[in-house]
Amino acid sequence: xxxxxxxxxxxxxxxxxxxxxxxxxxxxxxxxxxxxxxxxxxxxxxxxxxxxxxxxxxxxxxxxxxxxxxxxxxxxxxxxxxxxxxxxxxxxxxxxxxxxxxxxxxxxxxxxxxxxxxxxxxxxxxxxxxxxxxxxxxxxxxxxxxxxxxxxxxxxxxxxxxxxxxxxxxxxxxxxxxxxxxxxxxxxxxxxxxxxxxxxxxxxxxxxxxxxxxxxxxxxxxxxxxxxxxxxxxxxxxxxxxxxxxxxxx
Numbered sequence: 441x442x443x444x445x446x447x448x449x450x451x452x453x454x455x456x457x458x459x460x461x462x463x464x465x466x467x468x469x470x471x472x473x474x475x476x477x478x479x480x481x482x483x484x485x486x487x488x489x490x491x492x493x494x495x496x497x498x499x500x501x502x503x504x505x506x507x508x509x510x511x512x513x514x515x516x517x518x519x520x521x522x523x524x525x526x527x528x529x530x531x532x533x534x535x536x537x538x539x540x541x542x543x544x545x546x547x548x549x550x551x552x553x554x555x556x557x558x559x560x561x562x563x564x565x566x567x568x569x570x571x572x573x574x575x576x577x578x579x580x581x582x583x584x585x586x587x588x589x590x591x592x593x594x595x596x597x598x599x600x601x602x603x604x605x606x607x608x609x610x611x612x613x614x615x616x617x618x619x620x621x622x623x624x625x626x627x628x629x630x631x632x633x634x635x636x637x638x639x640x641x642x643x644x645x646x647x648x649x650x651x652x653x654x655x656x657x658x659x660x661x662x663x664x665x666x667x668x669x670x671x672x673x674x675x676x677x678x679x680x681x682x683x684x685x686x687x688x689x690x
Contacts, residue, residue: 445540451489455502463501463629464508472509472516480524487525487537494657504633507654510540536657536687539680543650547674549648550618550664558584573597586611592664593618598628612640621649622647628657639663645672652677661688 454474466634475483488636490506493499505569505676509516511560522541529538561584573585573596582602585593588621594611597603608631612622631637641647642655642663666667 445487445489446633447489448493451486451493451502452496452498454486455490455498456681458502458505459498463633467505468503468508468512469516472506472512475506475509475525476517476521480521480528483521483525484528484532484537485533487529488532488542491536491540491657491684495660500633500658501680503654503657507540507651508627511650536680536684539653539656539676542653542676544571544674544676546619547672547677548616548643548649549682550616553616558588560584561588565588569593570596576600582607584603587614589614589618589636590620591618591624594621595624595628598624598631605631605636608634609636609640612637613644615644615646617644619646619648623651626651633658642667642677643670644672649674649676653680656680656684661685664688 444637458467458471461470475486475570478486487506490503510522526538526541528536528660529541533604534682535612560581564572569585569588569590570593573593574581577600579602582597582600586597586607608625608628611617612625614621622644625637626632634638638655638658642652642659644652652674653676656667659667664681665685668678668685
């Protein structure tokens with residue numbers, strides 16, 4: 441396309457190459473290795489183009505893969521590269537790119553409710569709950585198990601074919617909720633790129649802030665603007681949303 445930004449064209453080509461790979465660790469590993477082979481200044485240019493285009497159909501999976509690579513425990517992207525890229529993004533006045541490397545504490549720390557006992561599920565062992573969550577087709581039981589908010593049970597619940605995007609989005613919107621439950625949703629291959637789930641996660645003050653920052657570029661402009669004005673969310677998320685909105689407006 442005439443007049444198209446070459447950086448965006450390169451970002452789209454990179455994203456489409458990632459798109460042919462299986463969702464999850466394989467795609468994230470490929471994204472991380474590609475970045476690590478680039479000089480940090482070129483990597484920041486690629487990230488800036490991807491972040492600006494993250495709401496595009498081709499951009500969303502690539503941004504998700506890079507976010508997973510940055511959060512992973514395996515050193516696919518060396519610490520030294522991350523440090524250099526963060527400094528480069530700050531020097532270029534690209535805080536919406538620099539924010540990809542941040543991991544501040546959640547806006548609201550989770551505190552266990554005093555009384556959350558459910559007489560129906562209290563009689564079940566953890567093993568039974570995980571099995572029922574994965575295999576049972578009783579909507580009422582599944583709702584009870586989801587409401588308990590045990591991350592191990594929720595991971596099994598997400599494997600149940602009765603759990604739809606709408607159900608997953610309701611789990612993602614629960615407050616209060618353990619951050620581990622929200623991470624399980626974000627890491628689930630079936631739901632991580634579903635629009636309703638991403639939106640609910642980004643707007644939940646209990647989500648790990650780095651996850652919200654990684655989701656932010658994949659959201660539509662209107663919602664990014666709303667997040668920038670949402671006082672219940674982490675200041676780092678609101679500021680990144682404000683800058684991203686300005687960049688997208690040109």
